[in-house]
Amino acid sequence: MAPIFNDPDLETKEQTVVPGFQTRADLATAGKVPNRRTLRSFFFNVEPDDSGCWLWQGALNTSGYGVFRGVPAHRWSYGWFVEAFPRDLQCDHLCRVRRCVNPAHIEIVTRSENLRRAADARPTCKRGHIWAPENIVRWTLASGRVVRTCRHCKDHSNAQSMARKKAAS
Numbered sequence: 001m002a003p004i005f006n007d008p009d010l011e012t013k014e015q016t017v018v019p020g021f022q023t024r025a026d027l028a029t030a031g032k033v034p035n036r037r038t039l040r041s042f043f044f045n046v047e048p049d050d051s052g053c054w055l056w057q058g059a060l061n062t063s064g065y066g067v068f069r070g071v072p073a074h075r076w077s078y079g080w081f082v083e084a085f086p087r088d089l090q091c092d093h094l095c096r097v098r099r100c101v102n103p104a105h106i107e108i109v110t111r112s113e114n115l116r117r118a119a120d121a122r123p124t125c126k127r128g129h130i131w132a133p134e135n136i137v138r139w140t141l142a143s144g145r146v147v148r149t150c151r152h153c154k155d156h157s158n159a160q161s162m163a164r165k166k167a168a169s
């Protein structure tokens, strides 16, 4: 079981309130500050597995995320156990298990970063070529962002543009 379960300060943690931010108090139902009873009912819904994930046993929303007190359970978990964070930021599951509510498996990211990671996690390119290491070409955009392309697709489009040039000459 993760050590956070045994954190002696867990139930007496100071509430951080940052204007405009998603506060711990915000996350609990009806603006109530999470207390011992709230935490107990949170953990009542948690079943840790061998890989360290805290699998949510309570209600799931249509996207497969746990729901606790009317908010996504993993957001509630991060907001309470780690820190308050702006509402427009997203929680990325580093373990890729949506119903996991272990705050140690969650990283706060911007929406675009989250989408990029989700695309990176797909097993194939959009034409179905496997993302094997030898099939990945990476380059850096002017913005400093690193993107990847499928070598098969790139070779294919290079061949096409060569053929077009040939036909045009």
Ligand SMILES: [Zn+2]
Binding pocket: 052, 053, 054, 095, 096, 097, 100, 101, 102, 105
């Ligand atoms: Zn997890």
Ligand SMILES: [Zn+2]
Binding pocket: 125, 126, 127, 128, 129, 150, 151, 152, 153, 154
């Ligand atoms: Zn491809």
